[in-house]
Amino acid sequence: MNDIVLTGDRPTGPLHLGHYFGSLANRVRLQERLTMYVIIADYQVITDRDEPGAIQANITELLLDYLAVGIDPGKATIFQHSAIPELNQLLLPFLSLVSMAELQRNPTVKDEIAHSSQSAVSGLMFTYPVHQAADILFCKGTLVPVGRDQLPHVEVTRLVARRFNERYGQVFPVPEAMMGAQPLLRGLDGGKMSKSRGNSIPLRATEDETAALIRRAVTDGDRRITFDEEARPGVATLLTLTGLCTDRAPEQIADEIGDGGAATLKRVTTEAVNEFLRPIRRRRAELDPAEARQVLRAGNDRARATAVGTLEEVRLAMGF
Known part of the structure; x- marks a missing residue:
């Protein structure tokens, strides 16, 4: 069976060197031999903040970063989270497979709560790992390139896939995490390199x-x-x-x-x-933003066709 890779980023600001060495370089290599989906996780922007910010501008800038580092839309499907309603519909059955206690003790969620810019922690924050499970499983992803800090989220996806298959029949593969050569790169202040912590070097910086x-x-x-x-x-x-x-x-x-x-x-x-x-x-600098947005529209169409098929399988397995 051909492995399917699901990877991506939230459009919250410029991609930086930590992203490149932790994931982007690996994506460019993997697209040559594996089926790859690259998600722009715009819905997940509101997980840890009250407002999405300049979401459309950030999506375009993220696209330009992807294309500049060598992600090829002829080999990888780049798509926007909010444009695929069937993907997001998977969240409901998946949430029924995970307990609140399991979500609350997720170490990555705890860290994200500690660095959240929200006035109060939302329910979406606790469901974040299950959202990511839907992202990975809608295309039946088998490999997920991640940094060390995201491993607990992949474990939730593996749990969801196993429990769904046990309860309703074999539908999903159980994905594996794929660690990059430099899974955790410190920022310029000695902490974790992060867009939100202002300690990174953006790829588009002069x-x-x-x-x-x-x-x-x-x-x-x-x-x-x-x-x-x-x-x-x-x-x-x-x-x-x-x-x-x-x-x-x-x-x-x-x-x-x-x-x-x-x-x-x-x-x-x-x-x-x-x-x-x-x-x-x-x-x-040579890329045309309008052409980049057309790349995204084409990717959305391909990803939605995949999501429609997976949701239909899920509905049939569950007896709906």
């Missing part, structure tokens, strides 16, 4: 903006540069970024900088990141 972001990165006062993720997380983050962008070991880069201190480290990291992002930025 070279000057990138330099300014790296200059503000948290390091330490030790002039000798060494790679130690536990004792020196800020320095290790910059060394890791440089290594990923130049395909070298961070320890080797640290040895080369030696006693050059944080200023030299930041200069080396800036040069490496800007050189790495240059072709992506060039492709992005």
